Amino acid sequence: MTRKLRLAAVGLGRWAYIQADSYTKSDKIELVTCFSRNPEKRQKFAAKYGCQTDESYEALLAREDVDAVIVTVPNDAHADVIVQAIEAGKHVCVEKPISITMEDAKKIEDALAKHPDIKFTVLHSARRLGGLRKMKELIDSGRVGQVSTIEVNFSNERGLEIKPGNWRGNPAQAPGGPLTQLGVHQIDNIQYLLGRVKRVFCFGKPMYTEVENATVTQTICELESGQQAYIAANWACPGVFSINVFGTKANLYYTLDFSWWSNSDVTDKYTTLKIQEFATMTDDPDNRELKISDVEIPICNHLLDEMEEFADAVLEGGSLEIGVKEATHNVAVVLAAVKSMYEGRIVEVSEIEG
């Protein structure tokens, strides 16, 4: 029997628990130890999951019984924590976004180039949803015909509650507000379904909030393929997660009940995918009927599946869908949209990617 991936959790805030609730159920992963600079946070996390703790990040990285770290420190601390792990010979997975600056993404890329045996992935879990897998299959099979546009929306009420001083309200720490925190998931989904974004335009602003950061954003994109995308990322409404795909033969409508986003065991059960096609096609445009049908969605586990792919990559040399290149592109699209929002012009993603 293959041994388990021996994992250490670094950064013990809210999302570390959401992830641990999921991966501690995997028979491919063993949580060995954890670290946060705050001793109380370490004790609390270790007590909940029955793992050890380390008193410094250096001590954790020096352990021989740790294969890999899962990084859930704040976004602007990702690069230093990741590079340190890579240089210590540890494999790394990190919560999305990989970084909030291109400089930080480059630091990670450079460290990986120097350590080609290190496995690295970014946890863009959304593309692991069963509905995304099914949509990709329907597009690739030709059933949707030729796709012209995609509309994605990932929104929640977070902006209504952010207090001044919170990092989410600071444009330097969360560029574009919900674009960095929510939109980046959907940008990865667009990349997964249709490919890379070429140029963007964004309108956005703070609305119904006490902070200066944008809480409402709408972005349109041209993709490298010539197809187009609309991305809504909004922090001023009840939770939304939807993806609509428009093709010459069919349209796809995917929605997820955001209430269940963090419970990845059941997320897929609270999603629906519909396909809209012609029921009758005649020469008379006033005499055609459309039909809309439910599509069965394979039940996946978006948080668990990404961690097990990572475990397989480390233990068995399996491939990783989302490497530094894909994850950096997602951030470049966010930063291009934010630049567009502030400058009121089209921004080419290549301006950001260099």
Added chain:
Amino acid sequence: MTRKLRLAAVGLGRWAYIQADSYTKSDKIELVTCFSRNPEKRQKFAAKYGCQTDESYEALLAREDVDAVIVTVPNDAHADVIVQAIEAGKHVCVEKPISITMEDAKKIEDALAKHPDIKFTVLHSARRLGGLRKMKELIDSGRVGQVSTIEVNFSNERGLEIKPGNWRGNPAQAPGGPLTQLGVHQIDNIQYLLGRVKRVFCFGKPMYTEVENATVTQTICELESGQQAYIAANWACPGVFSINVFGTKANLYYTLDFSWWSNSDVTDKYTTLKIQEFATMTDDPDNRELKISDVEIPICNHLLDEMEEFADAVLEGGSLEIGVKEATHNVAVVLAAVKSMYEGRIVEVSEIEG
């Protein structure tokens, strides 16, 4: 008993039949006569609806038994036909869009200014749908909270079938393709629900078509209120008509089965409106549940209702929702989006409106 509005139909293409199928059922309207330059078209229309014909537009306008004309000639002929009717003292209703240039809209405005007793309206039927009436009520009542964004989509497969030479494929006759023909309905809906558009940005292009005109467009807007809008108008996919509204307390999702768009007796029966609200609200963002409920939609008749409002305005002095000002704004937003698409920059609607 009040007498009926004595109506003449001018321009006898496909849409003249769709409208006549509806207004000939009204007990407020009597179809008296019709005119097209093509005698066969006149005879066919008159035979179907049991009305008279006139051999020239001048003869029709000279009749004393005609109160008003319904204009369904091609968009680029609207202004001349309308101005002639106004100068002959006839009330006028015209199919959307009012025009495809600001010059034509100005001609109509000037003629109306000289004839203040003439009743004039543009048949933006979509805002008469029961779902639109209900959405406006839900927004105005406060149940949706403060609205930040609206997303509208009106699309169909028309672009896949346009042959070179057809006016729809000509950017001068149908600026922005589906933006002029479909998007303008949704721009009027945005105006109805949230107010006027201030500035726009559009990506669009011909896709999957033999013609040079754009068949795929995506536009984002800032409204005068500061709220934002996304407008999809696409001629490369099965029919779509949807409106989503995002507010601090609730989101609204409206869809219409486009198969039934032209059968206005039943259109509303093939629509759905859902409201998404919080079922539970706690301090913990991972422990809130959303609920989504069907909203009952009043059954209206979008094509009949607009014509009966017009009849009431002429016969009883009733008011008209969509005058030259509202209709001209809708066209200005289309033309601003088209300009943005070609020039790759934000266009202020005031640049178009002057």
